[in-house]
Each structure stands twice: as C-alpha cells, then as structure tokens.
Amino acid sequence: MALDENGVSEIEWERLYNPDNSIFLSGRKLMSEVNAIIFLVVCTNIFFVIRFFFQHYVLKPIALSFNMRKSYTARFLENGWYTLYYISFFLIGSYVYSQESWSIFPTMNIWLGWPTQPFSTLFRTYYLIELSFYVHCTIALFFETRRKDFNQMLTHHVATFFLVGCSYWYRYHRIGIAILWIHNIADIFLYSAKALNYISKEVKNKTIQIICDGLFVMFAVSFFVTRLIFFPFTLIKSSLTEAYYVSVEFPLFYPTNVALLTLLILHMFWFFLIARIIYIKLFKSKDFDDIRSDSDEDEEVKPTQKGLEAEPTRTNKNTNNNKNNKLTQTKVSKAAQKKNE
Template sequence: MSLAAPPPEGHRRRGSSVGNIDLGDNTSPSLTTMYRSPSSRKRSDARIAQLSSTPESDLAVAGKIWVAFRELAYRHTWIGPGLVMVSLLATFFLSPAGSAVHETLARGILLSYHIPGTDQYGKGVNDFYFVFFYSLVFTFLREFIMTCILKPLASACGVRREAKQKRFMEQTYATLYTGCSGPFGLWIMSKLPLWYFETTPFYTNYPHKTNDFYFKLYYLGQAAYWVQQTVVLSLQLEKPRKDFKELVLHHIITIALIWCSYRFHFTWMGLAVYITMDVSDFFLSVSKTLNYVNSRLTTPFFLVFVASWIYLRHYLNLKILWSVLTEFRTVGEWELNWDTQQYKCWISQPIVFFLIGALQLVNGYWLFLILRILARYLKGDNPSDERSDDEEEEEEEQVEEKKNQ
C-alpha cells in the first residue's frame, strides 16, 4: 500500500483505507459537486446547440440570452446565489436610511438588538433573517471557492477524475471553513470563564440572555452554515452516500441543538459543542484531502485525526453530557420562569441530555467505523471490497450513460 507517490498514468488506484474515510464526514455536497446525470448533460448539450443557431427575431435573441444564462449558471453554480446576494446588498446600500426597504434588509445583513451603552446584543426574531441571508452568502462563497479556486487546485494537484475532484473540493472547502471557525470559537472561549472547556460556568450565571458582538456573530454564522448544509443535504441533490441516514440525523440534531440552545439561553454550552465539532472536522477534512493527493503525510495525519476525534467528539462531549447530569440542577437557579426567561428546570434537563446524547450516539457509530478502518490498516489489510466512493460513482455513471445511449 503506497501512500507516497501517485500511481502511474492510466492505472486505477484502489483507494487506501487510511484517510479515505467516507463515514463520519459531516460535509454535505455543494451544488458544484452534486451528481450530474446523463439527462442533465443532455440538456446542457441541447442548450449549446440552441445557442449555435441563428436567431430570426428580437424575441429569439432574448430567448438565446436566457438560454446562455442558464448554461452559464449550470457551469458556474455561484452565479445564481451571487446575483441574489449582490442585488440585496445593492438595494440595502442604495436605499435611504430609515426607509422600509432599508430597515427590512438591515434585519438580515446586520446584527440586531444592540443594547445601548454596552457591548452586548439581545435576541429576537430578526436573528432568523440574519441566518437566512448568511445561508445565502455561504452558498455563494462555497460555490465560488469550489468552482474558481478548488477545481483548478485539484487539477494542479494531479486529481483528474471528476468524482475524485468532487471529494477533494468538498473536503478542502471544509478544511478552509473549519480552519477558520475552530480557532475563532476557541478565541471567543478564551475570553470567557469557559476556558478551557470548563462546564460549571454553563450554569453559574445562567441565563445568558445577551452576548457580545463576536459571540453572536459566531453563533448565528454557525447556524447559517449548518442551515445551508442541511438544506442541500435534505434536497438530495446528489446520490446519497454510505452514511446518508446518519448524516441527515446528525444535521437535524445539530440544528435542533442550535435553535434550542439559542432560544433558551444555553449558548455557552452550545459554544463548547460547536468547537468540538469544528476542530475534529478540520482534522478529518485534512486527513481525507491528503489521501486524495497521495501525500506521505496521510498515515501520520490519519492517526492524529483518530486521536483528535476521540478527545474532542467523545471525551469532551461526554464531559459536557456528564455535567448535564451532575451540575445542571445543583449549580445556579433551578426553576421554570417565563417572565425572567429562566429555563434551567425539570423539563429542559432531559431535553438537553437527549439532544447531546443523540449526537454522541451518532458520533459513537462513526467512531466504530473509523476504528475499523484503523484496525484494518494496522493489520496491513486492504480488503478487495473496500472501494472509494469516487470509483463507485464512476462505474455508476458509465452504466447510466450506456442506458441512455
């Protein structure tokens, strides 16, 4: 099993178990990397043929402009969300301050509920607009980065096959995102009594009804990222992967945790969970990316990933889960009071425990599969049925193309 040099030209490389972790991957497909069926490619060919015809009227010219735009948006998936985003931003900046249009757009573009005379922000319905708008921003950024930066990078790194390029692009984008969000979350935590993953402060000064600018920006930005991921995943814009059901369940639980922790003021606990997910996902994505480019670092980094996954996704999350059992009731006030927004009580404790526990069960399932890959590697096995997703997709595409010929 060679991890050092790329295979000879024309040789189909059997994917190594090390670093080729198809399970435990929280990255949803993007529009750029979704499966393009033979039928969608035929429609693209039809549009190209239509563009090559000579228009006989002004209406036909206008029709060709629309067809050209559809083909361009098909090839460059960032154009659609980019136009919507730019239109909203232009309308916001060009509309008079104080007008109904300006104020409506401000709800989504800017953080709302600043408390005068402080550095704190409250919460409210406008935060939904913020999450919605930045879900659109993340859609644009992801598609633009993948199409204009990561696809050329994949070719430069010797990743030629289309299906493998998709995986490379998805994982490299995940590396970029978690490489920023993880350190940002740790920096925010370092300014709070939570450092380093202290659990007692979750409950000492509860409820945390306000947060500073950076905390709120991080929290709602993460919500926007996960909403965008969940929408793309739930629409099933590409062939479901091996752990599709587990991935959907993971995203649903994560969205539920985000909303409940924000609405009921358990944001300090939510911050700690966010960080454990982001940092472990960073090591996962780097490990997979190294494998796609046949790097010598694949094996040692895979071992680093396994250690980080166990520490972050299990040790620290179990520490948080244990605090829900032992400190949730005994530290701080314990009552249900809607007027004072005091929700740390008999009903919230089992809900919090259930959501984090469910997340831990999904992580535990993925850990089992990851350790199985590790065990096979340590034994020196490379089972014949251990195929990478890109090889499976290529074979399915060939079958599909034959059916449509």
C-alpha cells in the same frame, strides 16, 4: 428589543426573576429575534455563494492540475470546502472564547448566572454564523455525492441544528460554544485527509499518502479524545446534573439532553468504523484507503447510458482478466486433447 452593555435583553432579566419559561415562547421573544432570523437566512445563502466560488475558482483548478478524474473531482471539491470551513471556524471559535471572562472549568461556570450571562456582539455573531452553516449543511446534504451514511449524517445535522438553535434561543451559549469547538477539531483532520486522499490516488505520491494517513491518525485520536471522552464525561455530564441544580425549571432539559445523547450514539457508531479501519491497516497490512469507501459510494463511476464518460471499474478489469484466463485454459486443454489423440 434593546440590549444592555452585556448583550442581555429585558426578556432574560424578566426570566431571572420570574421562573416562567413561556417567556421564551412569547411574541415578544420572537420579535426580539427578527434581526437574528434575517441574519441567519442571509448567512445561509452567503455560505452557498462562497462555497460555489471557492470550489469552482480555487479547488477545481487544483483538481484539473492533477488531471483528477470526474468520479473523484466532486468529492475533492466537497472535502476541500469543509476543510476550509472547519479550520476557519475552529480558529474564530478559539478567538471568541479567549475574549470571554469565564472559563469552562469548573464546569459550573457554564450555568452560573443564567439566563443573564453576558452575550457580546462578537459571540452572538459567531454563534449565528455557526448556526447558519449547519442549515447550509442540512440543505447541501441532499445535493452532495450520496454516501452510505446519509441517514446518520442527516440525523447529526438535524440534532446539531436543534442544539445550536435552542442554545441560542434560550441563552445556553456557553455550553454551545464548547460543543461547537470540540466538534470542529476532529473534522479538520478528517476532511483534509479525505481531500488529500483523492490527490494521492491520482499522483501515486508516497509522501502525500504518508501525510494523508498521518492526518487520518490525528483525526482518530482527536475524535476519541474530544467526542468520546470530553463530550460525554464533561459536557453531557454537566448538562445532565449541574444545569438541573442551577435551575429546577431548566427549559428543554429533556429534549436537549436527548439530542446530546443522540450525537454521542452517532459518535460511537462512527468510531466503530474508525477502529475497523485501523484494525485492517495494522493486522491485515492494507492501506487506509481500502476501506474509506465505507463512508462513500463506490469510488468508480459506472456507465448507465450510451455515451456517458466513465473510467473502467476495477470490477470490470478483474472480470475481463478472469475471462481471458478461462479462454486460455480452454485452448490449452483442447490442444492437449488433440495431441493425445
């Protein structure tokens, strides 16, 4: 279906004058997005290809240069890949937004003119690539290192995919880019801190550990500001109130707001874990590293079959030390008894 100079199709113009949301579920709408669907599938596969080459030909040599143990390497490759993505698409999203003629404040700008708001080729391409990334994330989650918050991450990815996909389909792309942008900020600091953390564990370099802890603090601050203040009190508030006043027949009003509130609940859960890390650091004088396994499986690899290469765990070391101490105490007590006899 042909688009005008602003990237608006006949269907959006038709919906403007006819408040019938079934237009968005029609066969005509589906046919108009066939190229977008093909582009989405292609980009999802490209993400896996780029990820493979970046991890194996850029990140893996770095891990080998630090003699990183196998139990850390897989997580280092994952976190390094996500660091690259979030930095890149935070910058790309910032550029796309800078090319738009509207501003997010006042927030009524998000909704005014819907559904015929301009949707440029650059904006549309960026949006579809972001959507394909979350398809890639959802699939990759089943192949990555299993983490304790697997169910929460799966819920997060599904909710995000639903929001981004629906916002593209129904042309709520203005609030969509704002949500994507604020979520990319904190993740830059999170994944870069986690990647550096695995290097720090190997080299035991104090400077790297300080940088790592500094990135974690920046992650905590940015997470709180963007996801617990700006997200609920600006974007969710706008979606719950202003969107309704702009169009009484607002499509997917309840499902999209339920998805937004689901993300908010997940953010509150994760910030509880962040606050606990900070508490342990400040009041129990422990490193941030002591609790990072809360989001990961146990750090050490335990041998499950003969011939499996694995480093000895801290638990095994402590157990051996305890056994040696008990044997020593037993020998000393027996010697003392013989002496008394």
